Amino acid sequence: MTAIAVTGKGGTGKTLVSALLIHFISKKSRKVLAVDADPDSNLSDALGVEVERTLGDVREIFQVSRDEMGTMNKEQWLEGKIYETICECNGFDLLVMGRPEGEGCYCFANSLLRGILRKLTRHYEFVIIDSEAGLEHFSRKTIDSADYVIVVTDMSKKGLATASRIKQLVKELKLNFKDIMLIANRISSEEAEKRIREFSEREKMKLLEVLPYDERVVELDLKGLPVVNLDESSEVYRRMRKVAEVFLKG
Ligand SMILES: Nc1ncnc2c1ncn2[C@@H]1O[C@H](COP(=O)(O)OP(=O)(O)OP(=O)(O)O)[C@@H](O)[C@H]1O
Ligand SMILES: [Mg+2]
Numbered sequence: 001m002t003a004i005a006v007t008g009k010g011g012t013g014k015t016l017v018s019a020l021l022i023h024f025i026s027k028k029s030r031k032v033l034a035v036d037a038d039p040d041s042n043l044s045d046a047l048g049v050e051v052e053r054t055l056g057d058v059r060e061i062f063q064v065s066r067d068e069m070g071t072m073n074k075e076q077w078l079e080g081k082i083y084e085t086i087c088e089c090n091g092f093d094l095l096v097m098g099r100p101e102g103e104g105c106y107c108f109a110n111s112l113l114r115g116i117l118r119k120l121t122r123h124y125e126f127v128i129i130d131s132e133a134g135l136e137h138f139s140r141k142t143i144d145s146a147d148y149v150i151v152v153t154d155m156s157k158k159g160l161a162t163a164s165r166i167k168q169l170v171k172e173l174k175l176n177f178k179d180i181m182l183i184a185n186r187i188s189s190e191e192a193e194k195r196i197r198e199f200s201e202r203e204k205m206k207l208l209e210v211l212p213y214d215e216r217v218v219e220l221d222l223k224g225l226p227v228v229n230l231d232e233s234s235e236v237y238r239r240m241r242k243v244a245e246v247f248l249k250g
Helices: 014-028 043-047 055-065 074-085 107-121 136-140 157-172 190-203 215-223 235-249
Strands: 002-008 032-036 093-096 126-130 148-153 179-184 206-210
Touching: 002 014, 002 157, 014 032, 014 043, 014 126, 014 148, 014 235, 032 043, 043 093, 055 074, 055 107, 074 093, 074 107, 148 157, 157 179, 157 190, 179 190, 190 206, 206 235, 215 235
Parallel strands: 002 126, 002 148, 032 093, 032 126, 148 179, 179 206
Antiparallel strands: none
């Protein structure tokens, strides 16, 4: 199993990158699990699929009905509910994590969930995670099992600073990823591309791809259509296919 977590500053294009990776990889591999780990989830929209329930809902039900479970094995119960939550979509499965926990103690549910998720992901060839913006999930270690981290950044000072911080944090927390890589998005000039290449060398983060600002992406967005509806006429589409091929080749 190869797990790829996509992260970076808010609004940089994480969901766009995740959705296109899922799209291209699931064309070649039948065992893809897409995970929407952003509480403000919209990965399903980007993929053009509908999801009924999230893992957060399951955790809530678990919290309420724990006493009523009696002698039933709680882990089995949760495992069953998680399987029900997974959407069997067009060529891939999708799991939406949902809201962060509310009041009360969710430690027990969370530790069970982590174990079950670890077991579940073993059934897949690829697990692709659209992470929430920022760095919190790194300290909470929700994505401790990723092999590759893709940091999406634009040319903004904040975007680049977040990319540097992620690299630093991964080192501090001694997270064992095989690689942390960059995708630069909305890069519209040679000067910007040159600067991002310098940044990548300085930070020792491999630059996987440079994506331009793409009118075709804007068009779909305006029409409320999923980004996976892009086609050959889109440069972002063609370049993301190349990125997917890198992972497919292993
Ligand atoms: N290369 C591009 N060209 C034009 N528009 C783009 C490009 N990349 C992303 N966008 C647009 O920018 C917006 C943000 O992209 P996206 O939702 O993928 O970012 P995100 O990092 O997932 O955001 P969030 O942090 O809110 O989850 C979307 O409206 C998307 O259509
Ligand atoms: Mg997003």
